[in-house]
Amino acid sequence: xxxxxxxxxxxxxxxxxxxxxxxxxxxxxxxxxxxxxxxxxxxxxxxxxxxxxxxxxxxxxxxxxxxxxxxxxxxxxxxxxxxxxxxxxxxxxxxxxxxxxxxxxxxxxxxxxxxxxxxxxxxxxxxxxxxxxxxxxxxxxxxxxxxxxxxxxxxxxxxxxxxxxxxxxxxxxxxxxxxxxxxxxxxxxxxxxxxxxxxxxxxxxxxxxxxxxxxxxxxxxxxxxxxxxxxxxxxxxxxxxxxxxxxxxxxxxxxxxxxxxxxxxxxxxxxxxxxxxxxxxxxxxxxxxxxxxxxxxxxxxxx
Numbered sequence: 609x610x611x612x613x614x615x616x617x618x619x620x621x622x623x624x625x626x627x628x629x630x631x632x633x634x635x636x637x638x639x640x641x642x643x644x645x646x647x648x649x650x651x652x653x654x655x656x657x658x659x660x661x662x663x664x665x666x667x668x669x670x671x672x673x674x675x676x677x678x679x680x681x682x683x684x685x686x687x688x689x690x691x692x693x694x695x696x697x698x699x700x701x702x703x704x705x706x707x708x709x710x711x712x713x714x715x716x717x718x719x720x721x722x723x724x725x726x727x728x729x730x731x732x733x734x735x736x737x738x739x740x741x742x743x744x745x746x747x748x749x750x751x752x753x754x755x756x757x758x759x760x761x762x763x764x765x766x767x768x769x770x771x772x773x774x775x776x777x778x779x780x781x782x783x784x785x786x787x788x789x790x791x792x793x794x795x796x797x798x799x800x801x802x803x804x805x806x807x808x809x810x811x812x813x814x815x816x817x818x819x820x821x822x823x824x825x826x827x828x829x830x831x832x833x834x835x836x837x838x839x840x841x842x843x844x845x846x847x848x849x850x851x852x853x854x855x856x857x858x859x860x861x862x863x864x865x866x867x868x869x870x871x872x873x874x875x876x877x878x879x880x881x882x883x884x885x886x887x888x889x890x891x892x893x894x895x896x897x898x899x900x901x902x903x904x905x906x907x908x909x910x911x
Contacts, residue, residue: 611698613754615674619648619664620742621656622679628740632677632747635733639751646672655682657709659870661774662791665712666850671700675750676713677742678704685738690726690745691771694759697721701753703746711774720768727763777802785821786811786876790868791852797861798835798846799868803853803876808845812878818845820855821875823867828879829855 616636622628629650636645648667652660660680668676673696681688681704689706695717702710703726714720726732726745731752735744749762777789779802786808792800808831812818815831820843829843838844838858843866848854855862855874862868 611753612756613674613701614642615644615646615672616750616754617646617648617671617674617676618650619652619660619676620650620679621652621654621660622650622742623654624650628742632742635743635747636751636754639748640754643751643754652680656680656870657682657707658775659792661709661712662776664710665716665774666792668713668716673700675700675753676702676704677746677750678702678709678713679742679746680709681705681707681741683707684741689766690741690749691766692724692726692749692753692759692762693720693768693771694722694724695720698759701750701759703749705741706772708772708774711771712776714768714771715774720771722759723766723768723771724759725763725766728761731757731762779803779807784877788853788874788876790855790870790872790874792870793863793868797857797863797865798848799855799863799866799872800848800850801853801855801874804851805847805853808853808876811876817879819877819879821877822872825866827866832856 618632620629629647633645636643649663652663657680660678664676664678683705691704691706693702693710693714695702695714698721700717702713704710726749731748733744733748752762753759780787788801788803790799791802817828817830820827820829827843829845830838832838832844832846835844835846835856838856840858842858843862844856846854846856855866855868857865
C-alpha cells in the first residue's frame with residue numbers, strides 16, 4: 609500500500625527573476641491539487657551542488673515529512689540520473705539529480721531505504737526541450753507521489769549504494785596547526801567552519817583563544833557563547849545553531865570584513881604552542897537535534 613504525502617518542500621538555484629519556480633509550483637498543483645508546496649530557498653548559488661547539499665542537510669531534520677524536490681543540476685539533460693530516494697522506510701522521499709546533491713541529507717536521515725531512477729516517461733511532462741527537468745521530471749514525480757502513485761511505478765529500482773556521494777571537506781592536522789574550511793556564509797555574514805567545538809577544545813584547550821590565518825591575514829579569535837559576546841573590533845568563535853564553529857564579528861559581517869567565502873581555508877593555531885594537546889582530524893558531522901516533527905529519523909531510533 610503506497611504512502612500518502614501531502615507536502616512538497618522545494619529548493620533550487622532557480623532564483624526569483626524568471627518563471628521557473630512558479631511553473632514548478634503550478635505543475636505540482638495541477639497534478640496534485642491538495643498538495644502544499646513549501647519553498648525552502650531558491651537562492652542557492654547557481655550550479656553550487658555542494659552548497660545546496662549542505663543547505664538541505666542542515667534543514668532536513670526540521671522539515672515536515674513528505675517529499676523534497678531539490679534542483680541544483682548543472683548536468684541537466686546529460687546522462688546523469690534523475691532519482692527518487694526513499695528514507696525512513698517510506699516516511700519521506702527526496703527527488704533530484706544524482707549528482708551528490710541529495711547525499712548529505714539522505715545520510716542525515718539514516719540512509720536510503722530504497723532508490724529509483726525516474727525512467728518511466730508516462731509520469732513525465734512532454735517537453736519541447738530537455739533542459740528543464742524541474743518542470744518536466746522532478747515536479748511530476750513529486751506530484752504523482754502525493755496523488756498516491758507508488759514510488760516503484762516511477763522508474764527502475766537502483767542500488768542506493770551506487771548513487772553519487774556528496775563530497776564534504778574534513779579538518780586535518782598539518783605542522784601542528786588545524787586546517788579547516790568555510791562551509792557556509794549565512795545572511796548575516798557568519799562563516800560556518802567544518803569544525804566541531806569538541807575538536808577545537810581538544811586542539812587548543814576548552815575556551816582558549818586561537819589564531820586564525822586565512823588569505824594574507826591572521827586574527828586572534830576569542831571563544832564566546834553567543835554572538836552578543838563578541839566585543840567591538842574582535843573576532844569571535846561561536847557554536848552555531850547547527851552545532852559547528854562559526855566565525856563572527858560584532859553586529860557585522862565576518863565574511864565581508866575578513867574576506868571569507870565558502871571554501872576558504874582557515875588555519876587554526878594555538879596562541880602558545882607549548883604543551884597543547886591536539887586532536888585527530890575527523891569528518892564534519894551535522895548533529896541531530898530534538899526538533900519537533902523532524903522530517904525523518906533513522907527507523908532504528910525511537911520516535
